[in-house]
Amino acid sequence: LVRHGYDIGAHTATHANLGQLPPADVQRELVQNLRAITAAAPGTTIHSMALPLGVYPADHGLASAGSWDGTPYRFGGVLLVGANPAVSPITAALDPTAIPRIRSGRNPVAFDSTYWLDWFDANPGARYTSDGDPKHVSFPHAVADQLSPHWASTAQSY
Helix, strand or coil: CCCCCCCCCCCCCCCCCCHHHCHHHHHHHHHCCCCCHHHHHHCCCCEEEECCCCCCCHHHHCEEEEECEEEEEEEEEECCCCCCCCCCCEEEECCCCEECCCCCCCCCCEEEEEHHHHHHCCHCCCCCCCCCCCCCCCCCCHHHHHEEEEHCEEEECC
């Protein structure tokens, strides 16, 4: 996956319910997972993590940053369990510590990809598409008022 340009995310070492663990164990779960990933794919940088079961640790900040056994971690994004699509990453409404996501599946229920792919097919104005160029972000001109100031210097409308 790394050789093909995919971003690899963390998810914990044992799929533990982070809400039931003390802070040190939360950090251990994340660091052990990072160590396993980097052992399998040396040099990989992990930018995000998906919360097991969608449950935050008691200290929500530990889902984004911490350290254990001398190894620090910091994630730019924390993904929820999966139920609905995220807002466009260029909008001011995006909370990088609580990114919604949809799950892959064939069930026509509101948390599976089949439901959402059909919904977006029926509501094309709700979609956003990356042009694949990491040097800028592209977005529909009609939503320019939603652009986060963070992206102003690299934004290009279509």
